[in-house]
Amino acid sequence: MILSSSEIVRRLHDGDLVIEPYHAASQQPASYDLRACETTVLPRGECRLVASIERVELPEDLAGTLRCRSSFARRGVLLGGGFVDPGFRGHLTLCLTNAGREEIHVQEGDRVVQIVLHEVLNADRAYAGRYQDSVGVVHTR
Numbered sequence: 001m002i003l004s005s006s007e008i009v010r011r012l013h014d015g016d017l018v019i020e021p022y023h024a025a026s027q028q029p030a031s032y033d034l035r036a037c038e039t040t041v042l043p044r045g046e047c048r049l050v051a052s053i054e055r056v057e058l059p060e061d062l063a064g065t066l067r068c069r070s071s072f073a074r075r076g077v078l079l080g081g082g083f084v085d086p087g088f089r090g091h092l093t094l095c096l097t098n099a100g101r102e103e104i105h106v107q108e109g110d111r112v113v114q115i116v117l118h119e120v121l122n123a124d125r126a127y128a129g130r131y132q133d134s135v136g137v138v139h140t141r
Helices: 005-014
Strands: 018-020 031-035 040-042 047-057 062-068 077-080 089-098 104-106 111-119
Touching (some): 005 018, 031 047, 040 047, 040 089, 062 089, 089 111
Antiparallel strands (some): 018 047, 040 104, 047 089, 062 111, 077 089
């Protein structure tokens, strides 16, 4: 099941889910828009790693799917690496590739990616990988 905006907000208030800093304008009906932490340029045909402003902490019963916002996708931006495991903590490194015709400017604070939160039934394991507690952009480890 996908979490609605009211369920996301409820879980944030209960402390079960963390999205910090939370920005009300980023809350969508069934997702949350993650913002770019810095200004960058996406050259044609290249991938850039951009960290989210938000630090995310998912409980064991939630996973996240990352989707490029349609306003960027319409300009040719593709998103790589689109899943966040239950139990993940940290900033998300967004892998943005420009497949469009022109370079694309991303401003600090731009809402570039949506995270859709899903319930995980009978959760029995949390993420404990090498990207746990990421801060800023994290390259391959």
